[in-house]
Amino acid sequence: MRRFDLELLNTLSTVAETGSLSAAALRLSRSQSAVSEQIRKLEESCGLTLFLRGKKGATLTPAGERLLGHTRKLLLLNDVAYQDMQGVSLSGDLRLAITDYFRPADLAKILRRLRDQYPALRLHVSVRKSALIEQSAGLGDFDIGLSMRRIGEASFNAEAEGEESFDSIPIRREQLLWVAAPTFDMQGTGALPVIALPDTCSMQRYMLAKLQESNLRYFIAHSASGVGGLQSALSAGLGVSCLNASAVPPDVSAFRGVMGLPRMPDVEFNLIAPRLGRDTLAAEAIALLVEQLR
Incomplete structure (x- = not known):
């Protein structure tokens, strides 16, 4: 029996999420031709057409939809197994404050994926204005924030007199x-x-x-x-x-x-991590959130 290549499945998932080979290539840090070749190999392995290509991008065929369902489970299981081997097992309460401008169609799926990967992690999510997220960083009402800022715009942080009271980690830049x-x-x-x-x-x-x-x-x-x-x-x-x-x-x-x-x-999305009082859970979660949200 043939076995699927997880790298090819990851490419399938990324093309499905981004809607085009070119957008998937940017996210995967590969050339568009390399992404196209990976999809070709996967289709050849299945003996089925998985995507329909057109001027508006790439859309899944019914066979592609079925494989995507299996793909998400396999990739999740792979991540859980790898993190277990690395000793990563988040547990406890994590409070997130997020702007609703960030990937509205995908955010719920991202949070669900985090919940499935870390069943002992209790997420508490609130949607807020970016200015309020940055202004309240360090005040203790959330552990990690996700805000949007125009490129070249000064921080919203009201206390900043040359030094911000939080770490700002760039996640994503958009038009x-x-x-x-x-x-x-x-x-x-x-x-x-x-x-x-x-x-x-x-x-x-x-x-x-x-x-x-x-x-x-x-x-x-x-x-x-x-x-x-x-x-x-x-x-x-x-x-x-x-x-x-x-x-x-x-x-x-x-x-x-x-x-x-x-x-x-352009605008840039940033993870807002208060410097004061950052606990171990928040520190461990930051690296994982950077990977998931990008």
Whole structure:
């Protein structure tokens, strides 16, 4: 009986998660041709087509979906076995504070994977504004945070006088994009209908400030309470907004229907680990979270 190569299965899982060979190549630190060859070998081993390639990326076939289900279990079992041999066995309560801009479609799956890998680890997750995560670092109400910051933006930390009270570990860098649904129509209003979050969100304040600087006419067509609501309003074609790449819904795309939209900087996600009072559990969890969240 043939045995699957775990490296090939890991490539299958990564292509399925990222949606394209090129995106998977970046995550795996391989060339696109190397990723394509690994998928070819896996398909040859199975005698089945696992992905359909097209202009919009790679999508799993029914056979690919079935294999992905087995793949996730095999990779998880491999990780558990390896960590057991390394003596890694996290247990206890870990409090995470996370921005809802971070990979909204994948975050629940990532947390579920952590729970499955470490059944003795109790996760307590709260969704907060990035500014609040950084400002409250070190105050004791969470162990590790995950915040988003524009490239070149100063820290949100209110206490920082040349030195931050936390370690900031870069996890992921993404584009910040103007987006709208393909069905969105300006309807001859002359002003740009904008979907926004409350002004307590620093990213939304920045977006509106950039529009004002560009002297573009706009109005708030829809105000959402969180990223999930903003995504729903975008999908419904209610207006235009600005989102980081991993938070853009699959039925929404880059918007180029208005000339003069301001160019937006990239954003970076950082793990926020308070320096004061970091316990052993948090210190051990940081390395694992870096690997999982990247």
